[in-house]
Amino acid sequence: MSCHSKQHAITLDDIQSAAQRIADHVARTPAIASEVISRRLGCQVAFKAENLQHVGAFKARGAVNAVMSLSDEDAHRGVVTHSSGNHAAALSRAAKLRGIPAFVVMPENSSPIKIAAVRSYGVQPVFSGPSTQQREQAADELQRQSGATLIHPFETPAVMAGQGTVALELLQQLHQLDAVLVPVGGGGLLAGILVAIKSLRPEIEVYAVEPELADDTARSLSAGSPQPPTRYDTVADGLRTGVGDHTFPIIRDLIDDLFLVSEDSILSAMRGIAEDAHLVAEPSGAVAYAGLVENAERFAGRCVAVVVSGGNLNFGDCSLGGQRRVTPKTS
Template identity: 45%
Template sequence: MIPAKADIEAAYARVKPYVHRTPVLTSSLINKHINAEVFFKCENFQKMGAFKMRGAVNAILQLSEEERKAGVVTHSSGNFAQAVALAARTLGVQAYIVMPSNAPGVKKEAVKGYGGIITESLPSLEDRERAAVEIKRETGATFLHPSNQMEVILGNATATLELLESHPDLDTVITPVGGGGLLAGTALAVHYFGNRCMTIAGEPFAADDAYRSFHAGQIETNTTAITIADGLRTQLGSVNFPIIKELVTDILRVEEAEIVDSMRYLWERLKIVIEPSSAVPFAALLRHKEQFRNKKIGILLSGGNVSLSQLPF
């Protein structure tokens, strides 16, 4: 079921005191290169460095007092882990975080810094979920899903709501897609607050389950997801996929080299730090720039949590 416009407005009223209204950057050089007007919504400047703070805050704020006392638990490769840890600390709730052993060190350190209690697991989704279920059983903590939970999706939608408040005449908003929580939230905001605006996603060829699911009409999985965009190694879920099927126009795939080139390009042109996943929608725009000629394009820069000692360029 598609949530109502009022649900997004209520989520925004809820999270607004706890998140930054992030800036929107433009570049005349980029516009000239693309032959379009591009507006970058900089969620890399969000608290804890990514859009996921919005969904985490919205979910925790809707817990009962009893549920808050027992804490929250999630599994994440990094950004949602940090978001839940910081949101929980802000709201006086204990956070238990399952992180895969191959998660970036910079993200693990950030979770610890925010007071999250980390349990490491093997990298597979099954192992992560198993560890989270065990923590939930032992502690009574409420499980928060990184992308397949409506409270999280509605919180995520508030980033695009802000973008469209600032630039109501956008033709398209492009976002990365991994687990689908940002894409579903973006599509909802575009549906209710856009003016004949489309939602499009960028996704790595190396982890293209969303592209295949979108065209097959059913959720498909990846046997491997060896992409530099570590935040996009997850898959769609039963809550976000119906929204994506109904409201998203297209999913465009990009190569690994295009992700790296786009990441470097935005570092150089916008003078900002973004992580590989954030570069994916811009890589999709570059790859298909003829499709967007003379259009007004919003790009969701989803996060900036990258280890400066392990840059791909």
């Protein structure tokens, strides 16, 4: 599978530049091997723990890269975005690092913990309806009022390049690597990882994992063009958005396969990561592991990296969307 970089929004050079630009402002997250899980699934499993990243998610990477890439003139007017939470917090943090204003639109059904994270950086979010169209309209209005630069959660190339630095670290951390499983919502993380890995180590397979209740990327690949979401109620709130116009061509050209997972599988994966790998994953962050558990036979005897994209779990909401209580075992 060749990397048609000229047709794509980002290149390996963009990702390598991003790695240098963000190095002082993001955490180099560990790739944590799990003997227990590896033995159970019959493959060597390592978790790329982006739940331990600043703001609790990989989004810190793309936001810092985008904000630090701005000219002084553009930066002075601030940045604007729309996001269900992790990108909102990441952009608020990146703006604070550079000392510029941030304007953030969040859907009204955003997780309370993610709203609180945005406010902790001194940003008061503007709330909108949950659909992509409603979010974008509210962000457009804020941009018109403020003159700020739009930093899209996954379509801005500098954001995509920043997310791709996850893969550069993985390749340095794991000397043996046969496959990587990545959650997909808008596709910024997946696109960045695809460009990095298929440019440097094309023999490594990259798999997308998506909730059955947010299957727009799977439908987009079947249709050959980006398809809108049909519902917004998966427990994996970070993946409720549609795949992007910039991210989709990269995914279409470079992906090895895509797995769909059920809500029960996602909740079970969250619990499994907590109990067996001792990592806190929010539902979106557990989706890739759910894909591995359901398709373990595909990876028998191989070395697999699973991206835990975020760990912003609201423990006050133990019902997690009313699906099932996730409670710790008592000793």
